[in-house]
Amino acid sequence: MATYNISKSFNWNGQVTDKVAQVCRMFGLMADRLAERAVKHECQLDINDGNIVYITGPSGAGKSVLLKELEKSVPAPDRVNLAQIKLPRDKTLVDCIDGDLITSLRTLSIAGLSDCFCILNQPANLSDGQKYRFRLAMALAAKKKFIFADEFCSNLDRTTAAVISYNIHKFARRTGTTFILASSHDDILLDLSPDVIVVKELSGPTQVIYKNLKLKTYAEPGVKRQAKYLACRFTAG
Secondary structure (H helix, E strand, O other): EEEEEEEEEOOOOOOOHHHHHHHHHHOOHHHHHHOOOOEEEEEEEEOOOOOEEEOOOOOOOOHHHHHHHHHHHOHHHHHHEEOOOOOOOOHHHHHOOOOHHHHHHHHHHOOOOOOOHHOOOOOOOOHHEEEHHHHHHHHHOOOEEEEEEEOOOOOOOOOHHHHHHHHHHHHHHOOOEEEEEOOOOOOOHEEEEEEEEEEOOOOOEEEEOOOOOOEOOOOHHHHHHHHHHHHHHOOOO
């Protein structure tokens, strides 16, 4: 087990223009408070090999910030991020995956790519959803210890997202690959069955929930109820 301490702050360094001053007056703010108030993103995570860590919360809460800071804590040779995978124009999907034919087809299938015309297409010609799934397949084929994916399955139909989530769960258990995923969707929790849920709200401390339902930190009652709701969802059944 490894422990990761994540901390990132953003200070306000803008200029107090006439419009800024007017907005401050509208909301009863002193301009000095803007400079004093820093946006902080903090959490501590205990992660085992083969764990699935799922960072969730509303848009703008800082999920991507936590994911990126956690990625920096992992040595570059041990990780791959879907967003950094390029789309070849001179190869078909099946030729982009290393290994024999069966291995390539199996890897593409895990990522939800099994249509004949799709796997014989070039990655650059795919739809946005197919491009995401291709990048996921490439990440699986890279055989890295950690796979990072922001907006995990966010742009896919929810049935496809559920199938891929279940496939990722099985892949992590079989290979010991650790997944760090972020998304605002909670409808895939039962299929993904993450080992750790990180709940990032727009305000208040970050919640870290492990499969034993223990809350690592505590926040306001409303946030705590949301965290418990998510905990029940990903442990149900």
